Amino acid sequence: MSDVVLETRGLVKHFKTRAGAVRAVDGVDLQLRRGETLGVVGESGCGKSTLAKLLVGLEKPSGGEIRVRGDNMARLRGSSLRRARRNIQMVMQDPYTSLNPRMTVGDIIGEPYDIHPDAVPQHGKQRAVQELLDLVGLNPDHINRYPHQFSGGQRQRIGIARALALRPEIIVCDEPVSALDVSIQAQVINLLEGLQRRLGLSYVFIAHDLSVVRHISDRVAVMYLGKIVEYGNQVAIYDQPTHPYTQALLSAVPVPDPRLRGRRDHIMLSGDVPSPADPPSGCRFRTRCWKAQPGCAEHEPLLQIRERSPHPSACHFAEIRDVMRRF
Amino acid sequence: MTDITAQMDAVPGIDPRAPLLDVRDLRVEFRTREGVARAVNGVTLRLHPGETLAVLGESGCGKSVTAQAIMGILDTPPAHVTGGQVLYRGVDLLRLPENDRRKVRANRIAMIFQDALSALNPVYTVGFQLGELFRVHRGMSRGDAKRRAVELLDQVRIPDAKRRVNDYPHEFSGGMRQRVMIAMALALDPEVLIADEPTTALDVTVQAQIMGLLAELQRERNMGLMLITHDMGVVADVADRIAVMYAGQVVEEAPVYDIYARPAHAYTKALLESIPRLDLKGRQLNVIRGLPPALTDIPRGCAFHPRCAYAREICGIEPPPAYQIAPQRIASCHFVREVLGV
Amino acid sequence: MSDLNAVTTAEAPATDAGKPRGLAGDAWLDLRSRKVFWIAAALVVVVLLMAAWPSLFTSADPGDCLLARKNAGASGGAIFGYDFQGCDVYAKTVYGARDSVVVAIAATLIAGVIGLFVGLAAGYAGGWIDALLSRFIDVMLGVPFLLGAIVLAKRLSSDPESNGVVAVILTLGVLGWTAAARVMRSAVISAKNQDYVAAARMLGAGPGRLMFRHILPNSISPFIVVLTILLGVNIAGEATLSYLGVGLKGDAVSWGLAIAETGPYARTAAAPLVWPSVFLAATVLAFIMLGDAVRDAFDPKLR
Numbered sequence: 001m002s003d004v005v006l007e008t009r010g011l012v013k014h015f016k017t018r019a020g021a022v023r024a025v026d027g028v029d030l031q032l033r034r035g036e037t038l039g040v041v042g043e044s045g046c047g048k049s050t051l052a053k054l055l056v057g058l059e060k061p062s063g064g065e066i067r068v069r070g071d072n073m074a075r076l077r078g079s080s081l082r083r084a085r086r087n088i089q090m091v092m093q094d095p096y097t098s099l100n101p102r103m104t105v106g107d108i109i110g111e112p113y114d115i116h117p118d119a120v121p122q123h124g125k126q127r128a129v130q131e132l133l134d135l136v137g138l139n140p141d142h143i144n145r146y147p148h149q150f151s152g153g154q155r156q157r158i159g160i161a162r163a164l165a166l167r168p169e170i171i172v173c174d175e176p177v178s179a180l181d182v183s184i185q186a187q188v189i190n191l192l193e194g195l196q197r198r199l200g201l202s203y204v205f206i207a208h209d210l211s212v213v214r215h216i217s218d219r220v221a222v223m224y225l226g227k228i229v230e231y232g233n234q235v236a237i238y239d240q241p242t243h244p245y246t247q248a249l250l251s252a253v254p255v256p257d258p259r260l261r262g263r264r265d266h267i268m269l270s271g272d273v274p275s276p277a278d279p280p281s282g283c284r285f286r287t288r289c290w291k292a293q294p295g296c297a298e299h300e301p302l303l304q305i306r307e308r309s310p311h312p313s314a315c316h317f318a319e320i321r322d323v324m325r326r327f
Numbered sequence: 328m329t330d331i332t333a334q335m336d337a338v339p340g341i342d343p344r345a346p347l348l349d350v351r352d353l354r355v356e357f358r359t360r361e362g363v364a365r366a367v368n369g370v371t372l373r374l375h376p377g378e379t380l381a382v383l384g385e386s387g388c389g390k391s392v393t394a395q396a397i398m399g400i401l402d403t404p405p406a407h408v409t410g411g412q413v414l415y416r417g418v419d420l421l422r423l424p425e426n427d428r429r430k431v432r433a434n435r436i437a438m439i440f441q442d443a444l445s446a447l448n449p450v451y452t453v454g455f456q457l458g459e460l461f462r463v464h465r466g467m468s469r470g471d472a473k474r475r476a477v478e479l480l481d482q483v484r485i486p487d488a489k490r491r492v493n494d495y496p497h498e499f500s501g502g503m504r505q506r507v508m509i510a511m512a513l514a515l516d517p518e519v520l521i522a523d524e525p526t527t528a529l530d531v532t533v534q535a536q537i538m539g540l541l542a543e544l545q546r547e548r549n550m551g552l553m554l555i556t557h558d559m560g561v562v563a564d565v566a567d568r569i570a571v572m573y574a575g576q577v578v579e580e581a582p583v584y585d586i587y588a589r590p591a592h593a594y595t596k597a598l599l600e601s602i603p604r605l606d607l608k609g610r611q612l613n614v615i616r617g618l619p620p621a622l623t624d625i626p627r628g629c630a631f632h633p634r635c636a637y638a639r640e641i642c643g644i645e646p647p648p649a650y651q652i653a654p655q656r657i658a659s660c661h662f663v664r665e666v667l668g669v
Numbered sequence: 670m671s672d673l674n675a676v677t678t679a680e681a682p683a684t685d686a687g688k689p690r691g692l693a694g695d696a697w698l699d700l701r702s703r704k705v706f707w708i709a710a711a712l713v714v715v716v717l718l719m720a721a722w723p724s725l726f727t728s729a730d731p732g733d734c735l736l737a738r739k740n741a742g743a744s745g746g747a748i749f750g751y752d753f754q755g756c757d758v759y760a761k762t763v764y765g766a767r768d769s770v771v772v773a774i775a776a777t778l779i780a781g782v783i784g785l786f787v788g789l790a791a792g793y794a795g796g797w798i799d800a801l802l803s804r805f806i807d808v809m810l811g812v813p814f815l816l817g818a819i820v821l822a823k824r825l826s827s828d829p830e831s832n833g834v835v836a837v838i839l840t841l842g843v844l845g846w847t848a849a850a851r852v853m854r855s856a857v858i859s860a861k862n863q864d865y866v867a868a869a870r871m872l873g874a875g876p877g878r879l880m881f882r883h884i885l886p887n888s889i890s891p892f893i894v895v896l897t898i899l900l901g902v903n904i905a906g907e908a909t910l911s912y913l914g915v916g917l918k919g920d921a922v923s924w925g926l927a928i929a930e931t932g933p934y935a936r937t938a939a940a941p942l943v944w945p946s947v948f949l950a951a952t953v954l955a956f957i958m959l960g961d962a963v964r965d966a967f968d969p970k971l972r
Contacts, residue, residue, distance in 0.1 A: 044501075
């Protein structure tokens with residue numbers, strides 16, 4: 001267990017609104033091991049972005065705990081809390097809004113050092129900033145430029161450099177490539193992979209694009225309406241999915257190969273995702289599920305290993321169905 | 328369904344035997360303070376009834392501007408159509424008086440957008456906005472228009488259409504809203520539907536629903552569908568032919584099976600190798616280096632040459648001609664043979 | 670990893686010297702090269718000099734009036750001629766700068782400070798503080814300006830000895846901050862919700878850093894615009910109050926006063942109306958241009 005760097009137990013976040021409590025994250029257990037990438041996938045409204053904010057401390061949990069290297073974040077105070085926080089950084093989705101337009105790149109990447117003076121490397125802040133620029137594949141001479149002078153992909157690299165400044169072990173990537181052009185996405189994905197190898201980083205990689213998540217992740221958690229419905233390694237989730245939602249999700253992803261047209265397992269879900277302010281009773285997926293039985297409305301399926309699911313799956317009728325198979 | 332309506336919105340000069348949509352050497356530039364951005368530089372496309380043509384490219388490649396120029400909804404200034412023809416059934420829309428053009432736009436060629444919420448008027452009910460189309464263009468009474476609106480919502484598979492026709496746009500979910508917009512686009516039975524990134528803002532499960540609906544409606548009505556997108560997965564699922572755009576030009580055009588099996592342009596090939604695929608794992612992504620060019624400063628010769636793995640000296644000097652490599656295949660690359668591997 | 674370093678920047682090679690610079694330094698470099706900035710700054714300096722040492726510009730005394738010279742044309746030092754009371758229009762205009770400029774700048778500063786703090790507090794804190802402050806702004810906006818100003822100015826200038834400058838400043842300042850506060854509040858709210866503020870919070874930045882490094886620099890532009898407009902409004906406001914008899918009194922001279930008192934005679938002799946107006950307009954314009962130039966210089970995208 002010692003190589004678990006980040007762990008959540010029963011993590012809950014409810015937002016109070018006029019329409020009642022929105023249960024954005026509703027009991028999430030995750031484990032992230034050193035040097036691995038944990039993918040979190042789900043559609044909009046599933047709570048994956050709230051989960052990211054909870055992990056980096058932008059939101060306070062309503063319940064449950066987040067443990068960094070075994071320390072419960074809620075129990076830490078003062079300098080030990082600051083040190084624990086430093087250990088988890090985030091790369092945000094939108095490279096156009098996540099950099100202050102009125103700061104130079106040098107100031108943006110150097111800001112972590114201004115906030116944590118004890119983290120400045122011995123050879124000085126400016127050298128450190130330039131090394132970071134070089135590390136993410138940008139010209140170290142560009143410290144005096146402003147964000148708008150860079151393209152989207154380059155800005156995302158600046159965001160990555162800022163996240164690396166405090167030498168964290170864990171980086172939460174919240175849709176880091178979804179705002180980028182197709183030809184630029186691969187550049188950033190490869191950069192993230194390279195940095196992970198070089199620096200031994202652990203990633204929580206949150207995305208809606210299942211292809212990207214498959215490419216980069218070791219293990220994957222599938223979220224639906226604030227809960228994890230299926231959890232397993234990359235092969236388990238993609239080749240042996242047992243939860244109906246995962247299966248539907250996978251079958252809906254277009255594959256860039258016209259020869260597969262009509263030869264893939266297509267599961268068409270009806271309707272939309274219900275509101276997280278008023279989730280269905282029992283199993284939350286039952287309103288769109290073709291396997292649903294009356295019992296699904298009463299008994300909430302737990303995320304666990306089941307008779308026909310070798311990895312944790314939150315479905316009473318979990319069963320492997322290889323939706324990637326070609327007919 | 329084409330009854331009295333054809334008369335009311337008749338446009339002179341239409342030849343039913345001419346190609347449905349024939350875009351020839353279209354050129355559009357944006358004149359701004361920073362300079363002239365050449366967004367579309369000689370695009371030639373053809374669309375037939377019942378066919379799906381995908382126009383594929385990254386942001387800034389000119390695919391949306393091409394669509395807007397065909398629709399005649401570009402803002403001038405800053406945009407100026409500087410050359411070419413857009414022939415609809417033999418009539419050049421670019422030379423048509425605005426009045427006739429408007430008739431074509433409403434009745435013959437329709438368009439749907441990525442952002443359905445901003446394309447619908449928030450202060451009117453969906454039924455009113457749909458009904459207005461029938462009242463203005465078909466001279467229907469209020470009651471008839473409303474009835475047609477319900478029918479249409481039914482056709483785009485909106486459940487409980489009778490009741491929902493009285494709802495406002497914000498009361499629909501993203502996917503349902505996109506259906507409403509499709510209903511509005513199809514209200515007057517157009518022959519051509521241009522869909523500009525219709526599912527980019529939607530979740531995958533909803534995206535599958537919408538693409539399925541579009542394909543179904545297209546089959547029923549034998550429409551020509553021009554699908555503008557950056558998503559190579561969506562294209563592979565629905566397109567018949569593909570036109571790949573880069574820096575305002577069509578660099579490759581081919582039937583869908585050929586292009587995925589054997590791309591003929593270096594850009595298409597690199598793009599296919601750079602995207603992560605759901606069905607293939609553990610593959611190292613092939614990176615296209617650098618950035619798409621600024622449209623104010625497009626490289627000489629082949630626009631792709633600074634990023635191209637096949638580039639040689641000639642690529643920076645001479646623009647590649649359009650090679651006809653098979654009956655329906657065109658690629659503008661000096662090294663077509665090398666890319667194809669022959 | 671070599672492919673990572675192959676990213677090239679398409680932009681023109683800007684000044685990329687090794688020494689790091691900040692926003693203020695870059696802004697100054699930019700301002701230095703703007704013609705508009707220098708013209709506006711020169712005008713402002715001239716007006717300030719006029720306000721401080723009017724005798725540098727004219728040797729005549731604005732109080733030296735002879736009815737015999739009523740509406741006479743230009744002669745000698747009186748290059749703008751004489752008004753209906755036989756006072757030197759040029760001298761009056763030069764001497765009028767002091768009270769006009771002092772009143773306008775001081776009142777604008779007061780309004781600016783109140784507006785800045787109320788707007789920042791409401792926008793940054795949100796919740797009940799915002800609700801309370803916003804309602805207070807609404808109430809202030811509900812007070813008819815003239816009525817409020819008359820009551821307030823009268824109350825403040827009860828001392829018959831004073832020339833009313835302080836009273837006018839306070840009146841205009843206290844009544845004029847609402848628009849600035851509203852603009853500041855909405856700009857702060859939109860800046861506060863930007864991702865880069867969240868990014869800084871995530872790094873452990875405290876409220877001071879969030880406010881002064883991230884939120885304020887990105888929300889101040891519209892506020893500056895409102896202030897430069899307010900400056901002109903305040904010069905006009907002083908004239909209005911003076912004309913109504915609750916503004917500057919006694920032997921005070923100001924552009925507003927001069928414009929106000931020539932009103933009825935303007936048809937027979939335009940000079941006494943035209944010249945103070947020209948000075949007033951030029952001053953307001955100079956401040957607006959200065960404000961715009963500074964705002965643009967602090968926005969890297971507009972450089």
